[in-house]
Amino acid sequence: MFNTILVPVDPGETSFSTPALETAARFARDYDGKVRLVAVLAHTQGFVASYLPEDFEKTAVAETRNLLEDLAKGLGLPEGSVSVAVRLGSVYHEVIEEAEAAKADLIVMGSHKPALSTYLIGSNAAHIVRHAPCSVMVLRPNKG
Template identity: 55%
Template sequence: MFRKILVPVDPGETDFAVHAIETAVGLARQSGGEVRLLAVTPVVGGYVTEFLPPDFEDQLESQTRDKLGALIQASGQPASHASVTTRIGSVYHEVVDEAAEWKADLIVVSSHRPSMATYLIGSNAAKIVRHAPCSVMVVRD
């Protein structure tokens, strides 16, 4: 079945990803597959960087990796079949790129219930579904 499952996680809303992680771990157990959690942080640029500590991006990445590590450990997925990674940029671009580079065969993504704004501008989940190089499962609580 699915051997490499990627789960995008918003580091600011980790509780929102729990259902997607549980789903991915359940699917991975059926086939002895791997689960990778991915967090994408935005590019911090321009004049804003003048007001941040010089090691801000390193601190942010370290904190984000710690959050992802705690999530994957709590999921019960064996450490030998679990990994975490972070990327910087646009969420859906980075998710699609990570899936392609890691050769994922499934992305399990959480999605909020659609709102009017979602219909007008689209959601990251919808963009991932349209552009992913593999199957995508969208889960909702």
């Protein structure tokens, strides 16, 4: 049913992704599927980049890849059934592009509790749900 499950991970808040990671791992075991973790980093704008070390973006990508690989090891899935990707750009656009590139059957992701600003300008989760090429499961944080 789910051959490839994509899980977007915020590298600055990895604990927020824990329910999505656990759910994706469970589906991968149940359906003999694969999990792909993706993190999206913002492009460093030219003005800001001029104040940062020359290899700042390259280092950030490498550190984020290592973080995703550590999360992948913690899923308890067989070797070769978890892959990782780090992309640069806007979150919802890059997640959708990664879902298409990976031929994902399902995106499993967390979402913060909606706030007034979310209703006015939208959220990454809302954009992904509307434009994803596959099913999307959005997990809300536990109450309390």
